[in-house]
Structure formats: C-alpha cells, structure tokens
Amino acid sequence: MNAPILRRAEPILLVGGGDSPEAHLAPLLARCETRVAADGGAATLLRAGALPDAVIGDLDSLSESDRAQIPAERVHHIAEQDSTDFDKCLRNIAAPLVFGTGFLGPRVDHQLAALTVLTMRADRRCILVGEEDAIALAPPHITLTLPVRLRFSLYPMGLVHGESTGLRWPLGGLDFTPAQRAGTSNETSAETVSLRFDAPLMLIILPVSHLPELARALLSAPDGWPARARG
Incomplete structure (x- = not known):
C-alpha cells in the first residue's frame, strides 16, 4: 500500500x-x-x-x-x-x-x-x-454516554452479529443483514451504551447533535479493524 x-x-x-x-x-x-x-x-x-x-x-x-x-x-x-x-x-x-x-x-x-x-x-x-445524522462504522467494541430514550440506529452492511447493553432492544443472538434484519429506530435505555461486533459491517447512526460523544467514543475505542486487502 x-x-x-x-x-x-x-x-x-x-x-x-x-x-x-x-x-x-x-x-x-x-x-x-x-x-x-x-x-x-x-x-x-x-x-x-x-x-x-x-x-x-x-x-x-x-x-x-x-x-x-x-x-x-x-x-x-x-x-x-x-x-x-x-x-x-x-x-x-x-x-x-x-x-x-x-x-x-x-x-x-x-x-x-x-x-x-x-x-x-x-x-x-x-x-x-x-x-440530521452522524454516521460511523462501529469498531469491535465501543462505549458511549448518551441520554436515555435517544434514537440509536444500527444498520448492517453485511452479515454481522453483536452484543449490547443499554439499548431498548438488545442485539444478542440476532443475525443482522441488509436484506433481512436491520437495527434502525432502536433507542437507549440507559445512559451508558456498550456494543461489541464480530465484523466491520455495522453502522452507528445518531442524531447529529450527539456528534461530539460519537467522536469521543471512537477515539477512545480500544481496538480497531485491520486494513482490508484492497489497496
């Protein structure tokens, strides 16, 4: 590269x-x-x-x-x-x-x-x-501090599995794919939201007013995805 x-x-x-x-x-x-x-x-x-x-x-x-x-x-x-x-x-x-x-x-x-x-x-x-929105690819693990009952949408770009705490509708045990199941219009159920994913295929979509927290959380995320083979 x-x-x-x-x-x-x-x-x-x-x-x-x-x-x-x-x-x-x-x-x-x-x-x-x-x-x-x-x-x-x-x-x-x-x-x-x-x-x-x-x-x-x-x-x-x-x-x-x-x-x-x-x-x-x-x-x-x-x-x-x-x-x-x-x-x-x-x-x-x-x-x-x-x-x-x-x-x-x-x-x-x-x-x-x-x-x-x-x-x-x-x-x-x-x-x-x-x-209206701020959108980022979720890292392997991310934790955000947000108001309760905030719109928190997730959209898969391929087959991906995740675990969550702090969301009204938890992610565990579900197959997310664009053609079968998305996670749009979820919402926070606690001030701390924690997410884990098994592949770099889930987008986080938040109201743009919460851009500063999304930026902080991404910068603080402990791990990142590796580069893909494409140049």
Whole structure:
C-alpha cells in the first residue's frame, strides 16, 4: 500500500462536494486545524475562508478559478475511475479520526456509495456528518454516554452479529443483514451504551447533535479493524 498523502496526529476535516450545513461546518472548522477537500469540496472550504491543506480526487469537479487559489503542491490528482473521490481521500489520509461532511446528501446513490466506503476502509475511523445524522462504522467494541430514550440506529452492511447493553432492544443472538434484519429506530435505555461486533459491517447512526460523544467514543475505542486487502 502506498504511503498516505496526508498524515496527522489529530483529527482532520474532509469536505466533499455535496451539502455541508453551515451550522455543522463551522464547529468542525474550529475543531480541525487540517482541512482536506475531496475534489469539488474545495469550493465549500474556500467559501468558508479556509484554504485546503490538500485537494484529492479525479479533479473533474474542481473549477479552474478554485484551483488557481490553491498552491499546486496541495492538489493531488488521482485519475483512476474505479473508486469515488471519498475513497481516494480516505485511503490517502492517516489520522486518528476523520470528520467527513458533504457526502450524505441530497442524492441517495451518493450516500450509499459513501457508506460502502466507510465499510471498505474499516481501518480508517471516520464520521460522516449530515444535516440530521452522524454516521460511523462501529469498531469491535465501543462505549458511549448518551441520554436515555435517544434514537440509536444500527444498520448492517453485511452479515454481522453483536452484543449490547443499554439499548431498548438488545442485539444478542440476532443475525443482522441488509436484506433481512436491520437495527434502525432502536433507542437507549440507559445512559451508558456498550456494543461489541464480530465484523466491520455495522453502522452507528445518531442524531447529529450527539456528534461530539460519537467522536469521543471512537477515539477512545480500544481496538480497531485491520486494513482490508484492497489497496
């Protein structure tokens, strides 16, 4: 596997070309000193007054006027068309956590592609931030502190089994698959929720107002999934 384009010891912000609600973008800009654009996501950063530290993608959505504002050494053209710009970015970033915005709407096909990348790049801890939801791939074990009766959705990207405490409907003993059983619209029954999974195939979906706790829990999770064979 090639060396990453960008390596940081702190969380970074990754901005795609889709909608990035200002109410969520501004706090992420304040939190993350390093900002990366996935192709046309550079326009969102520039409009917010932030010069991208890197632009990564096939560059088919990066306008000439935006490109002219970015130092040439920060622009990384990856021409292959077998992956999305989100995948090109995530596989070329090494950081403890990536906050991704501009990937969850409004097109459903783009959202599904982004969720597939979260699963495919299971060794990269990443939270996708949308207008209503924050979504992350669950690590092998995670513990969160949340209000009781909070919406806590889980969605499988393949066959996966889990154990839980603190959820109204426990996960133990169930087969979760996209075609047969999902875990959407569950809710917390205690302030502490603990989850364990046997494969990197379960997405956690929380109200975006609880993004800080999801980020804390991911950064604190003791174990991670290994990289997959795909480059």
